[in-house]
Amino acid sequence: MSLHAVNSAHTGIDMWGTMGDVSTTESPSPIPSTASPTVSPDEQNPVAVRNAPNPYARFDRREWDRLADRTPLPLTQEDIDRIASLGDPIDMTEVDTIYRPLSALLQLYIDGRRRTAAERHAFLGEPEAHSTPFVIGIAGSVAVGKSTVARLLQLLLSRWDSTPRVDLVTTDGFLYPNRILQERSLIARKGFPESYDRSALISFLASVKAGNPHAKAPVYSHVTYDIVPDAYVDVDRPDILIVEGLNVLQPPRSAPGSVSVAVSDYFDFSIYVDADEKQIEQWYVDRFLKLRATAFSREDSYFKTYASLTDAEAASTAHVVWSAINLPNLRENIRPTRERATLIFTKGHDHRVESLSIRKE
Numbered sequence: 065m066s067l068h069a070v071n072s073a074h075t076g077i078d079m080w081g082t083m084g085d086v087s088t089t090e091s092p093s094p095i096p097s098t099a100s101p102t103v104s105p106d107e108q109n110p111v112a113v114r115n116a117p118n119p120y121a122r123f124d125r126r127e128w129d130r131l132a133d134r135t136p137l138p139l140t141q142e143d144i145d146r147i148a149s150l151g152d153p154i155d156m157t158e159v160d161t162i163y164r165p166l167s168a169l170l171q172l173y174i175d176g177r178r179r180t181a182a183e184r185h186a187f188l189g190e191p192e193a194h195s196t197p198f199v200i201g202i203a204g205s206v207a208v209g210k211s212t213v214a215r216l217l218q219l220l221l222s223r224w225d226s227t228p229r230v231d232l233v234t235t236d237g238f239l240y241p242n243r244i245l246q247e248r249s250l251i252a253r254k255g256f257p258e259s260y261d262r263s264a265l266i267s268f269l270a271s272v273k274a275g276n277p278h279a280k281a282p283v284y285s286h287v288t289y290d291i292v293p294d295a296y297v298d299v300d301r302p303d304i305l306i307v308e309g310l311n312v313l314q315p316p317r318s319a320p321g322s323v324s325v326a327v328s329d330y331f332d333f334s335i336y337v338d339a340d341e342k343q344i345e346q347w348y349v350d351r352f353l354k355l356r357a358t359a360f361s362r363e364d365s366y367f368k369t370y371a372s373l374t375d376a377e378a379a380s381t382a383h384v385v386w387s388a389i390n391l392p393n394l395r396e397n398i399r400p401t402r403e404r405a406t407l408i409f410t411k412g413h414d415h416r417v418e419s420l421s422i423r424k425e
Contacts, residue, residue: 120408120421128420129161132168138223147215152415154212159220162417166407167220169422173333174198174227174304194301196275198227199330202308203401204337205394206255207348209415213337214308227303235309236284238265241291255389257311257397262327268299269307269330277301286359289366307331310393313401328404336405341394343413345386352382 123131141156148154177198185192200217204210214232222230238261245251245259253259264282271279283295299305307327313334318324328334339347352370356378361371373381402408408421 119403119423121424122419122421124419125161125417128165132165135164135168137164139220143219144216147219148212152209152212154216154415158416159216162409162420163216163220166217167224170200170217170221170333171224171226177332194275195303196273197231197302197305198332199269199273200304200306201312201328201331201334201405202306202337203310203313203334203398203405205339205341205344205398206310206390207351208337208339208344209347209411210308210335210337213335213409214306218306221304229302230304230306231297231299231302232306232308233268233281233297233299234284235260235265235307235312236286237282237291237297238262238268239284239291242289255310256393257314257317260311265327266325266330269327272299272305273330275301287362287365310398311401313404314397315401315404333407334405335407335409336402337409337411338402339411341391343411344394345383345391347415348386348390349379349382352385353378 137160139156139159144154144156144159178195181195182192184190202210202214202217211234214234218230218232221227239245239254239259240248240250240261242251245254250256250259268279268281277300279299280296281299283292283297284290285292311327312331313328313336314326316324316326316329353375355367356370356373359365360367362368365371370378370381406423409417410419410421412418
């Protein structure tokens, strides 16, 4: 298999889909681990664990589920089935256990920001202005299921009376067009931080947070594997904007002596979707096999040559792509941003969230 073929497969599949422990040589994570074989008396007490010196408070599924037992859940299984991504199983139990408490938590954050804005206007003697959107960023590896998380939150939050307008934008639209990537010899790095038009993404978010109407986000085609000319998503002052992408939690990158901003500077809340890297690799392979029989088989698909692969060939191709491209991107660029998130989802083998870690205020 040629390097060009590997790179081509990687970039398209990233966008179609889109950490766990990466190596024992890495520095230890500040997030409490559930894998330790030795449990001290203090660790048996979840309150003691959460109050230990650590920037995050960790909750397992059972603890999290108890947090908002009176919060309504205005979704049905039919709603959920419509938004699940390819290979990302999710059911009412998962939504009730994980997303119902999360919706209650987000309501607290949103109400708090609105109160602060009103008090600020009063203090400064400013006229009441249109409330600017509450922006939620969602990051994570290819195939980890962040698109399903984003769509589920969009649907759930839009059912609140206080936030009926919830828009979703993916950072795929801010990739440089293939023409520019080829000119800059970046086509093999599509999906890595340098392949995105970061200035355009930051300008878009600055316009949204300024309360400007009709901020425009470019559109990416997963069929043609390129930006769609003259096509845009119109973001017209929603109550909530969700921004989903691989690298949305990247720190600012600037030359010495200069000042720069990060995409996440415009977020009011952020989520990192985490899982063991071996598990993510398997999800990636499973997704590749499903796409081979569906999207790749379209006559206008950029990746239609993969539709004729056998099961063994498709699985082998997916493993090569993962090891050559997606795993390095995960280790070098995506996973290091995990601790920049407000909330970390840690998934198990079946895409079920096993624990949640929330940054302490």
